[in-house]
Amino acid sequence: MDQLELIEQAKKVRGKAYTPYSNFKVGAALLTKSGKVFLGCNIENAAYPVSLCAERVAIFKAISEGEKEFEALAVVADTHRPVPPCGSCRQVMSEFFEKEVTVYASNLQNKIKTLTVEELLPFSFDSSDLDL
Protein backbone atom coordinates (compact mmCIF):
# COMPACT_ATOMS: atom_id res chain seq x y z
CA MET A 1 0.00 0.00 0.00
CA ASP A 2 1.79 3.17 -1.11
CA GLN A 3 1.06 6.79 -0.34
CA LEU A 4 -1.02 7.40 -3.49
CA GLU A 5 -3.19 4.32 -2.94
CA LEU A 6 -3.95 5.46 0.61
CA ILE A 7 -4.81 8.94 -0.66
CA GLU A 8 -7.12 7.41 -3.30
CA GLN A 9 -9.00 5.55 -0.57
CA ALA A 10 -9.35 8.77 1.42
CA LYS A 11 -10.72 10.51 -1.68
CA LYS A 12 -13.27 7.76 -2.19
CA VAL A 13 -14.63 7.77 1.37
CA ARG A 14 -14.73 11.59 1.22
CA GLY A 15 -17.78 11.06 -1.00
CA LYS A 16 -19.65 9.71 2.05
CA ALA A 17 -19.06 12.83 4.18
CA TYR A 18 -22.24 14.13 5.85
CA THR A 19 -21.77 17.89 5.66
CA PRO A 20 -25.11 19.75 5.27
CA TYR A 21 -23.79 22.66 7.38
CA SER A 22 -20.29 23.36 6.09
CA ASN A 23 -20.44 21.54 2.74
CA PHE A 24 -16.71 20.90 3.39
CA LYS A 25 -16.02 17.25 2.76
CA VAL A 26 -13.00 15.41 4.16
CA GLY A 27 -11.87 11.81 3.77
CA ALA A 28 -9.31 9.91 5.81
CA ALA A 29 -7.65 6.51 5.37
CA LEU A 30 -5.67 4.96 8.21
CA LEU A 31 -3.20 2.15 7.44
CA THR A 32 -2.26 -0.27 10.23
CA LYS A 33 1.16 -1.92 10.44
CA SER A 34 -0.58 -5.23 9.56
CA GLY A 35 -1.85 -3.71 6.29
CA LYS A 36 -5.51 -3.06 7.12
CA VAL A 37 -7.15 0.22 6.15
CA PHE A 38 -9.79 2.02 8.22
CA LEU A 39 -11.74 4.77 6.47
CA GLY A 40 -13.44 7.87 7.85
CA CYS A 41 -15.37 10.89 6.63
CA ASN A 42 -16.50 13.94 8.55
CA ILE A 43 -20.00 13.66 10.02
CA GLU A 44 -21.73 16.88 11.05
CA ASN A 45 -24.69 17.57 13.32
CA ALA A 46 -27.30 20.33 13.69
CA ALA A 47 -25.67 20.89 17.10
CA TYR A 48 -22.42 21.91 15.38
CA PRO A 49 -19.83 20.95 18.04
CA VAL A 50 -21.11 17.38 18.05
CA SER A 51 -19.65 16.96 14.54
CA LEU A 52 -16.68 14.67 14.11
CA CYS A 53 -13.72 15.05 11.76
CA ALA A 54 -12.81 12.41 9.19
CA GLU A 55 -9.48 11.68 10.89
CA ARG A 56 -11.06 10.89 14.26
CA VAL A 57 -13.76 8.71 12.68
CA ALA A 58 -11.03 6.59 11.04
CA ILE A 59 -8.90 6.45 14.20
CA PHE A 60 -11.83 5.57 16.50
CA LYS A 61 -13.04 2.88 14.11
CA ALA A 62 -9.60 1.26 14.19
CA ILE A 63 -9.22 1.58 17.98
CA SER A 64 -12.66 0.07 18.54
CA GLU A 65 -11.60 -2.93 16.44
CA GLY A 66 -8.59 -3.48 18.71
CA GLU A 67 -5.92 -2.02 16.40
CA LYS A 68 -2.86 -0.64 18.17
CA GLU A 69 -0.09 -0.25 15.61
CA PHE A 70 -0.35 2.29 12.84
CA GLU A 71 1.73 3.06 9.79
CA ALA A 72 0.21 6.08 8.07
CA LEU A 73 -2.86 8.30 7.80
CA ALA A 74 -3.99 10.05 4.60
CA VAL A 75 -6.33 13.05 4.79
CA VAL A 76 -7.92 14.67 1.73
CA ALA A 77 -10.16 17.69 1.13
CA ASP A 78 -10.91 20.13 -1.69
CA THR A 79 -8.44 22.78 -0.55
CA HIS A 80 -5.73 24.88 -2.24
CA ARG A 81 -3.02 23.56 0.04
CA PRO A 82 -2.86 20.06 1.54
CA VAL A 83 -5.61 20.02 4.19
CA PRO A 84 -4.23 20.58 7.71
CA PRO A 85 -5.79 18.38 10.42
CA CYS A 86 -7.39 20.40 13.24
CA GLY A 87 -5.89 20.66 16.71
CA SER A 88 -8.32 18.18 18.25
CA CYS A 89 -7.39 15.52 15.70
CA ARG A 90 -3.68 16.20 16.25
CA GLN A 91 -4.18 15.59 19.98
CA VAL A 92 -6.01 12.32 19.28
CA MET A 93 -3.23 11.26 16.88
CA SER A 94 -0.67 11.96 19.61
CA GLU A 95 -2.59 9.64 21.97
CA PHE A 96 -2.74 6.66 19.61
CA PHE A 97 0.13 7.06 17.12
CA GLU A 98 3.84 6.59 17.69
CA LYS A 99 5.68 9.83 16.97
CA GLU A 100 7.02 8.51 13.63
CA VAL A 101 3.62 7.60 12.09
CA THR A 102 3.36 9.39 8.75
CA VAL A 103 0.49 11.74 7.95
CA TYR A 104 -0.13 12.48 4.27
CA ALA A 105 -2.17 15.67 4.04
CA SER A 106 -3.42 16.16 0.49
CA ASN A 107 -5.83 18.05 -1.69
CA LEU A 108 -7.79 16.64 -4.64
CA GLN A 109 -4.94 17.45 -7.04
CA ASN A 110 -2.52 15.36 -4.96
CA LYS A 111 -0.60 18.33 -3.60
CA ILE A 112 0.79 16.35 -0.69
CA LYS A 113 2.46 17.41 2.54
CA THR A 114 4.12 14.59 4.46
CA LEU A 115 4.47 15.03 8.20
CA THR A 116 5.06 12.96 11.32
CA VAL A 117 2.78 13.22 14.33
CA GLU A 118 5.67 14.81 16.21
CA GLU A 119 5.90 17.53 13.55
CA LEU A 120 2.14 18.10 13.62
CA LEU A 121 2.00 18.45 17.38
CA PRO A 122 5.35 18.99 19.09
CA PHE A 123 5.54 19.19 22.90
CA SER A 124 2.15 17.49 23.15
CA PHE A 125 0.35 16.84 26.41
CA ASP A 126 0.30 13.12 27.16
CA SER A 127 -0.37 10.61 29.92
CA SER A 128 3.12 11.00 31.40
CA ASP A 129 2.19 14.55 32.38
CA LEU A 130 -0.47 13.11 34.69
CA ASP A 131 2.18 11.44 36.87
CA LEU A 132 2.90 13.26 40.11
Ligand SMILES: O=c1ccn([C@H]2C[C@H](O)[C@@H](CO)O2)c(=O)[nH]1
Ligand atom coordinates in the same frame (compact mmCIF):
# COMPACT_ATOMS: atom_id res chain seq x y z
O1 LIG B 1 -8.82 18.18 8.77
C1 LIG B 1 -10.04 18.39 8.85
C2 LIG B 1 -10.58 19.68 8.86
C3 LIG B 1 -11.95 19.82 8.96
N1 LIG B 1 -12.75 18.72 9.03
C4 LIG B 1 -14.22 18.87 9.04
C5 LIG B 1 -14.89 19.31 10.30
C6 LIG B 1 -16.16 19.93 9.76
O2 LIG B 1 -17.12 18.92 9.48
C7 LIG B 1 -15.73 20.53 8.43
C8 LIG B 1 -15.46 22.03 8.47
O3 LIG B 1 -14.59 22.35 9.50
O4 LIG B 1 -14.57 19.85 8.05
C9 LIG B 1 -12.23 17.45 9.00
O5 LIG B 1 -12.97 16.45 9.02
N2 LIG B 1 -10.88 17.33 8.96
Ligand SMILES: [Zn+2]
Ligand atom coordinates in the same frame (compact mmCIF):
# COMPACT_ATOMS: atom_id res chain seq x y z
ZN1 LIG C 1 -10.14 17.40 13.22
